Amino acid sequence: MPDQIYVVGHINPDTDSVASAMGYAWLLRERDGANTVAARAGALNPQTSWVLKTLGLEPPLLLTDASPRFESVMHRLDSISPDAQLGMAWTLASRTGGLAPIVNEDGTPYGIINGLSLFQYFTDILGPRPGDATVREMMSAPCKDAANTSVPKFQSNAHIRDSLNRILRAEIDDYWVVDENGLYLGVARQRHILNPPRLKIILVDHNEPRQSIAALEEAELLEILDHHRLGNPYTHQPIRFTVDVVGSTSTLVAEQATEAGLSAPPAIAGALLSGLLSDTLILTSPTTTARDKAAAERLARWAFVGGSPLKGETIESFGKAVLSAGAGLSNRKPEEVVSTDIKPFEGGGFKFAVAQAEVTDIMQLGEHLDPLKYALDDLRDKRGLDFVMLLITDVVRGSSRLIISQPAPPILSDLPYPPLPDGTRDAPGVVSRKKQLLPVVLGLLER
Numbered sequence: 001m002p003d004q005i006y007v008v009g010h011i012n013p014d015t016d017s018v019a020s021a022m023g024y025a026w027l028l029r030e031r032d033g034a035n036t037v038a039a040r041a042g043a044l045n046p047q048t049s050w051v052l053k054t055l056g057l058e059p060p061l062l063l064t065d066a067s068p069r070f071e072s073v074m075h076r077l078d079s080i081s082p083d084a085q086l087g088m089a090w091t092l093a094s095r096t097g098g099l100a101p102i103v104n105e106d107g108t109p110y111g112i113i114n115g116l117s118l119f120q121y122f123t124d125i126l127g128p129r130p131g132d133a134t135v136r137e138m139m140s141a142p143c144k145d146a147a148n149t150s151v152p153k154f155q156s157n158a159h160i161r162d163s164l165n166r167i168l169r170a171e172i173d174d175y176w177v178v179d180e181n182g183l184y185l186g187v188a189r190q191r192h193i194l195n196p197p198r199l200k201i202i203l204v205d206h207n208e209p210r211q212s213i214a215a216l217e218e219a220e221l222l223e224i225l226d227h228h229r230l231g232n233p234y235t236h237q238p239i240r241f242t243v244d245v246v247g248s249t250s251t252l253v254a255e256q257a258t259e260a261g262l263s264a265p266p267a268i269a270g271a272l273l274s275g276l277l278s279d280t281l282i283l284t285s286p287t288t289t290a291r292d293k294a295a296a297e298r299l300a301r302w303a304f305v306g307g308s309p310l311k312g313e314t315i316e317s318f319g320k321a322v323l324s325a326g327a328g329l330s331n332r333k334p335e336e337v338v339s340t341d342i343k344p345f346e347g348g349g350f351k352f353a354v355a356q357a358e359v360t361d362i363m364q365l366g367e368h369l370d371p372l373k374y375a376l377d378d379l380r381d382k383r384g385l386d387f388v389m390l391l392i393t394d395v396v397r398g399s400s401r402l403i404i405s406q407p408a409p410p411i412l413s414d415l416p417y418p419p420l421p422d423g424t425r426d427a428p429g430v431v432s433r434k435k436q437l438l439p440v441v442l443g444l445l446e447r
């Protein structure tokens with residue numbers, strides 16, 4: 001679908017990045033008639049899975065790499081069977097620009113007839129000096145005799161760049177494009193494969209290429225809608241770029257819907273409300289603004305209507321259900337806790353990452369602490385980072401503990417969070433990685 005526009009959030013997606021992608025894709029379709037499709041840049045976390053399930057929504061399309069795929073250069077040409085007469089291939093080729101796909105009864109590709117295969121066939125049967133064979137005779141032969149059966153096949157969802165060397169070396173003009181079962185979908189011509197259209201992408205809930213799907217530079221970036229610090233990519237073209245100081249990207253989507261005089265359907269509104277309440281810890285995080293509160297009330301009106309799965313909920317009750325769906329250390333492996341909600345950064349010559357996990361009671365950290373420390377050190381080594389931090393946030397008390405991979409760079413000993421005997425640091429009142437922790441860490445590293 002080359003004309004489709006993918007709306008996608010950051011890798012290690014959280015609820016706001018999935019919900020704002022779904023909500024913004026909906027808004028652009030409704031308001032602008034755009035051909036948008038919501039996508040996610042990775043596996044859903046437990047909170048988002050719960051939200052979508054509760055609302056009866058399908059997870060958006062998984063899109064982890066923007067590099068063009070064979071489907072973007074595929075032509076869905078009519079095909080004919082191996083036993084059909086060559087004359088039919090001739091007629092088909094006159095409509096397709098010179099080729100006829102020959103496909104078996106069961107849908108698998110048999111061979112392609114094009115100018116070269118036809119010429120070779122006639123040379124084979126007529127010899128170097130054609131006698132008095134008539135065109136009619138020649139055209140009554142079965143297609144299977146004149147088809148090139150050694151045409152490489154590529155899956156429609158495979159990335160072109162992975163097969164580019166092979167295609168450059170092979171002097172073949174036309175290639176099969178098949179589905180995951182090896183069944184015929186279409187044909188791709190070499191000149192299109194070598195110059196594929198770029199995937200059209202809108203980024204939500206992030207603007208740093210490091211936090212984005214792979215091969216973003218191969219895509220055509222159309223727009224960014226976000227609420228984080230700037231680390232935006234270089235673009236050739238001017239793009240619509242909205243970064244605003246609010247608690248969630250879902251807030252920005254809800255505001256745009258209101259401005260357009262639209263109200264989101266209950267399930268979409270419920271997803272956006274979940275993203276908003278998750279990012280702002282039910283409107284208590286220091287990132288929360290009056291605009292978030294207004295947007296939450298509007299989304300609640302749209303989401304809690306009769307007939308909706310959320311009928312009878314309040315912002316408070318639904319918010320608590322959303323937060324507890326993602327909270328806890330007991331139901332996930334330590335490796336998952338440290339890698340589910342993690343964001344990479346660079347500053348002061350350091351490469352690092354900051355993970356965050358939510359609990360409803362910080363006391364439960366005790367029994368999980370050692371495995372978490374081990375998982376954190378392991379993650380730092382595997383990703384080749386200078387250090388990794390894990391912010392364990394008690395969403396009920398609005399406070400956090402900080403764990404840093406060991407040995408930590410000496411500069412971090414100046415962090416304003418007092419060390420505790422168990423090796424963690426106490427960060428009372430800290431709940432926001434973006435607004436509270438990250439500026440402090442970057443300020444320290446870059447001073």
Ligand SMILES: [Mn+2]
Pocket residue numbers: 016017205227247248249279
């Ligand atoms: Mn967000």
